[in-house]
Amino acid sequence: xxxNTHTCYSLLLIVCYLLGNLSGCTFKRIHRTKNIAYTQFQxxxxxxxxxxxxxxxxxxxxxxxxxxxxxxxxxxxxxxxKATYNFLGNRLARKNVVAVIIDYPLSPKANYAQxxxxxxxxxxxxxxxIKNYGGDPHNIFVAGHSAGGHLAALITVRHQxxxxxxxxxxxxxxxxxDAAGLDMYGYLQExxxxxxxxxxxxxxxxxxxxxxxxxLYHLHPSMPPFLIYQGGNTYPSIxxxxxxxxxxxxxxxxxxxYQVLKGKKHIPMITQFINxxxxxxxxxxxxxxxxx
Numbered sequence: 096x097x098x099n100t101h102t103c104y105s106l107l108l109i110v111c112y113l114l115g116n117l118s119g120c121t122f123k124r125i126h127r128t129k130n131i132a133y134t135q136f137q138x139x140x141x142x143x144x145x146x147x148x149x150x151x152x153x154x155x156x157x158x159x160x161x162x163x164x165x166x167x168x169x170x171x172x173x174x175x176x177k178a179t180y181n182f183l184g185n186r187l188a189r190k191n192v193v194a195v196i197i198d199y200p201l202s203p204k205a206n207y208a209q210x211x212x213x214x215x216x217x218x219x220x221x222x223x224x225i226k227n228y229g230g231d232p233h234n235i236f237v238a239g240h241s242a243g244g245h246l247a248a249l250i251t252v253r254h255q256x257x258x259x260x261x262x263x264x265x266x267x268x269x270x271x272x273d274a275a276g277l278d279m280y281g282y283l284q285e286x287x288x289x290x291x292x293x294x295x296x297x298x299x300x301x302x303x304x305x306x307x308x309x310x311l312y313h314l315h316p317s318m319p320p321f322l323i324y325q326g327g328n329t330y331p332s333i334x335x336x337x338x339x340x341x342x343x344x345x346x347x348x349x350x351x352x353y354q355v356l357k358g359k360k361h362i363p364m365i366t367q368f369i370n371x372x373x374x375x376x377x378x379x380x381x382x383x384x385x386x387x
Contacts, residue, residue: 125188126153126228127242129182133197133220134213144204146213148197148220149177151184156229162383163230165195165221167214169241169275172297173202186371190380193230195221199246202297207249207276207308210297214246215256218244222262225283228229236268236383240365241333244274247308252318266387269378270322273329273364280305280312311340314347322350322382324375326359333361352382 127149134146153161164187169176177196187194199205199213214237222232239247250256253271258264276282279298283305288295298308306312319343325337343355356364367373 096195097108098350102183113202113333115131120173126152126154127184127186127188129154129229134216144200146200146216147177148195148217149181150228151181151188151194151196152227152230153191153193154226160231160234161191161193161229162225162380163195163225164233164270164379164383165197165199165217165235165237165247166337167199167237167239167243167246169239169243170201171293172207172210172242172245173293175201175242183368186368186376189371190376192298192380192383193225193228195250199220207245207279207297210247211249211253211256212259215260215262216248216256218266219260219262222265233265234267234383235265236270236386237266237380238270238272238304239274240272241275241361244271244285245276245279245310246320247271248274248277249308249313252310252313252315266319268319268322268382270324270382271358272324273326273333273361274323274335274337274340275330276309276336278309278311278341280309281339282332282336288322311343314343314349316347316349318321318349320349320382320386322379323351323353324364325353325355326361326364327357329361329364330357352378354378 125285129149131149132145132150166180166183168177177198179195182197184194197217197326199210218235226233235248237251247269248271251266254264281316299306323341325334344351
């Protein structure tokens with residue numbers, strides 16, 4: 096992505112943040128608990144900066160525990176913040192889902208493995224604490240847009256991140272929203288980026304490391320199901336890697352639920368969720384309800 100793309104991404108997400116926080120309170124009332132620390136200063140995240148998450152839960156919890164969705168934001172692995180996606184947490188909670196929106200360490204202070212370990216730490220925190228918010232610790236799903244989709248996919252297919260925290264991989268299902276980086280190895284081989292480029296700071300200059308970072312090369316039969324959304328007019332690199340990923344899943348006999356949304360560019364793939372009536376919400380909820 097170019098510098099202009101980064102600028103466009105930032106501006107559109109500012110609009111997204113403002114619109115999301117202007118949403119009225121005439122719908123179901125919800126509980127919001129913000130800025131909960133989910134990592135320790137000397138944890139295996141290998142970063143000095145504490146990471147935080149926000150929890151959005153239905154106010155009326157009832158007797159039955161709710162499905163849980165952990166969302167990881169995009170931003171080319173070097174930008175973005177959880178507060179931008181309060182609108183998503185609000186809307187999911189009003190639809191009877193407990194939503195966990197996380198921050199994670201960003202490049203250049205952290206590399207992809209440290210980000211993935213942080214994401215895994217958020218799953219661990221959720222597993223251990225979400226019952227206090229009416230969520231079911233046995234029904235945790237992960238989701239992400241763009242770079243966040245990469246992290247969600249990576250911790251789903253590679254057990255090492257949760258294993259390193261002493262937690263069995265119990266992710267029930269994974270939702271990718273125009274995910275980037277599913278084949279970072281292929282992308283970086285083709286692009287031949289200059290030394291010091293932000294992606295090389297995140298993924299190193301070592302092709303072996305690029306393959307380690309790419310979910311495409313770590314698929315296995317015991318993976319949970321995927322729901323994959325791809326923009327019809329997204330970046331070519333994202334289209335290419337998503338198509339490879341879907342093809343590989345199908346070849347393994349694990350076809351994902353896969354939709355290419357006609358005419359959608361990369362940023363509108365996430366800003367569409369500002370509309371609480373967007374049909375993607377019901378599709379995601381149905382995916383979560385029908386995944387055993």
